Amino acid sequence: MTAAQWPDMLFSVIQRAGVSQVGYVPDAGHSRLIERCIADPKIHDVSLTSEEEGVALAAGAWLGGARCVLLMQSSGVGNCVNMLSLIKTCRFPLLMFVTMRGEYEEFNPWQAPMGSIVEPTLKLCGVEAVRATKPEEVETVAQSAVQRVFGEESAAAVILSQRLIGKKVWTK
Amino acid sequence: MIERRAAIKQLLKDRPDNLFVVPGLGSTCWDLASLGENDRDFYLWGAMGGAAMIGLGLALAQPDKRVAVVTGDGEMLMGLGSLAAIAVQKPANLAIVVFDNGVYGETGMQASHTQRGVDLVAVARAAGFPRCFDVSDETQLAGVHAQLTAGHELLFARVRIAADDPPRVLPERDGVALKQRFRRAIGASV
Numbered sequence: 001m002t003a004a005q006w007p008d009m010l011f012s013v014i015q016r017a018g019v020s021q022v023g024y025v026p027d028a029g030h031s032r033l034i035e036r037c038i039a040d041p042k043i044h045d046v047s048l049t050s051e052e053e054g055v056a057l058a059a060g061a062w063l064g065g066a067r068c069v070l071l072m073q074s075s076g077v078g079n080c081v082n083m084l085s086l087i088k089t090c091r092f093p094l095l096m097f098v099t100m101r102g103e104y105e106e107f108n109p110w111q112a113p114m115g116s117i118v119e120p121t122l123k124l125c126g127v128e129a130v131r132a133t134k135p136e137e138v139e140t141v142a143q144s145a146v147q148r149v150f151g152e153e154s155a156a157a158v159i160l161s162q163r164l165i166g167k168k169v170w171t172k
Numbered sequence: 173m174i175e176r177r178a179a180i181k182q183l184l185k186d187r188p189d190n191l192f193v194v195p196g197l198g199s200t201c202w203d204l205a206s207l208g209e210n211d212r213d214f215y216l217w218g219a220m221g222g223a224a225m226i227g228l229g230l231a232l233a234q235p236d237k238r239v240a241v242v243t244g245d246g247e248m249l250m251g252l253g254s255l256a257a258i259a260v261q262k263p264a265n266l267a268i269v270v271f272d273n274g275v276y277g278e279t280g281m282q283a284s285h286t287q288r289g290v291d292l293v294a295v296a297r298a299a300g301f302p303r304c305f306d307v308s309d310e311t312q313l314a315g316v317h318a319q320l321t322a323g324h325e326l327l328f329a330r331v332r333i334a335a336d337d338p339p340r341v342l343p344e345r346d347g348v349a350l351k352q353r354f355r356r357a358i359g360a361s362v
Contacts, residue, residue: 021232044232047260049253056222056254060194060229063214063351064237065360068229086219090347 006132006164007032009139010097014043014069017146021046021061023054024071029099029165033071051076055083059092067150070096074115077122077157084125087155094127094155095145104162107170115162122157133161173308176203176271176333180242182313183269183331188238188321192230192358196223196243198278200271204242205343211357215343215350221250224268228258231266234358238265240320245272245286252295258326259300267320267327268296273335281335296328305329 010033014022022037023046024030038045048054054070061068072080077098087094101108102115122129128148132141138160145156174182180203184193189212195204197216204213216223227241248255248270258268274287286292293306302325307313316329344350 021229044261046228046232046257048257052221053225053251053254053257056219056225056251057229059219059222060226060231061233062229063226063354063360064230064233064358065355066229066233083219083222086222086347089218090351092351 006135006138006160008036010142011036013139013142013146015040017067017150019067019069020044021057021066021068022071023048023057023068025049025051025054025073025076027071027073027099028168029073029160030071030097033097051079052083055080055087055094058094059086059090062092067093068095070094072096072098074098074100074102074118075111077118078114081121081125084127084155088126091153092155093149093153095149096127096157097142097160098157099160099165100162102162105167106162107168119159127155127157129157129159131159131161133164135164138164173332173334174310174313175336175338176273177206177338179271179313179331179333180204180207182310183242183317183320185317190236191238191240191321192234192354194223194227194230194239194241196220196241196247198244198247200242200244200247202340202342203271206338206341209343211353213343214354215345217345217347220247221254223247224251224254224258227266227268228254228261228263231263232261235263235265237358238267238321240267240269242269242271244277245270245274245284245292246276248292249285249290255296255299255301255328259296262300262302262326264324264326267323267329269316269329269331271333272330273333275335277335277337281337293328293330301326301328303327308332
C-alpha cells in the first residue's frame with residue numbers, strides 16, 4: 001500500500017460502518033477523506049466552525065439513530081474538552097479521526113503545545129486514543145475503533161501520526 | 173413581552189407526536205419540564221453552547237420528524253458559530269427558538285450581550301437562515317407555533333421574554349436514562 005491510500009481506507013471503514021454524518025473542520029491531512037465524504041450522497045458532510053460543535057452533532061445523530069464520525073486536526077481536540085462531558089455523562093458513542101501536528105518534522109512551533117497533550121487530554125476526558133503510524137495499520141486500527149464505539153456506546157479517537165501524513169510544505 | 177412559562181406553553185400547544193424537543197441547559201430546560209416530562213424531550217443539564225448542534229444531528233438523522241431546539245440567549249451566544257454551520261445545512265425540519273431575556277438567569281441575572289446590542293435575529297439572518305421571526309407578543313408566537321408543525325423551511329425565532337424567575341421544575345438528570353428513553357421514543361435502531 002502506498003502512503004497516499006490511507007484516507008481511502010478510512011473512507012471504506014466509514015462506509016462499511018453505515019456512518020451517515022461526518023463533521024469536520026477543514027484540514028490538510030484530512031483533505032482527501034473530506035472530499036470523498038462530500039462526494040458521497042449517503043453522507044451528510046457537516047462543515048463546522050469549531051470542533052466542539054461536532055461533539056454535539058454526534059450526540060444528536062445518535063439520539064436520532066444515526067452514526068457520526070468527526071474529522072479534526074490535533075489542535076481541535078482542545079476545542080472539544082468541555083463538550084466531551086456530554087459524551088461521558090450520557091455515554092454517547094463518539095468516533096474521532098485526529099490528524100497530528102506538532103510532532104514529526106513540524107516547522108510551526110505554535111502547533112507543539114496542543115499537539116503534545118492530545119493523548120493525555122483525550123484520556124482525561126474519557127476518550128480512548130489509539131494511534132496509527134504506518135499506512136498498513138490505519139484500516140485495522142480504525143475498524144477496531146468503529147466496533148468498540150458503536151457496539152459499546154463508548155468514545156475513541158484514532159490518532160493519525162504526523163509521520164503518516166507527511167511534512168507540510170511551507171515554501172511555494 | 174411574554175412570560176417564559178406562558179411562552180413555552182403556547183409554543184408547544186397541541187404538540188404533535190412527531191415533534192422532538194431539545195432544550196438548552198438551565199431555564200429553558202425547566203420551562204420544558206414544567207409541561208410534564210416527555211420521552212420525546214432530551215433535557216440538557218450541561219453541554220452549554222451545544223443545544224443547536226444536537227438539534228442539527230437529530231434533524232439530519234430523522235428528516236421525517238420535526239425537531240425544535242428551545243434555548244436561552246446565553247446558551248445560544250456560546251454556540252454562535254453553530255448558527256453558521258446549521259444555516260449551511262438548512263434542514264427543513266429544524267427550528268431554533270431562543271427565549272431572550274437579556275440575562276443569564278441561572279447564575280444570578282447578569283447581563284448578556286443581547287441587552288447590550290447583539291441582535292440574534294440579525295445574526296441568524298446574516299448566517300443564512302431562510303425564515304427568521306422576531307417575537308414579542310402572543311400573536312407573533314402563534315405564527316412560530318404554526319411553523320413548528322407545518323413549516324417547510326429551517327427556522328430561527330427569537331422570543332422576547334420577561335426576565336422573571338419562575339420556580340424550577342427539574343426533570344430526570346441521568347444522562348444515560350434520558351438518552352435511552354429518547355431513542356426508544358424516536359424509534360432509533362442502530
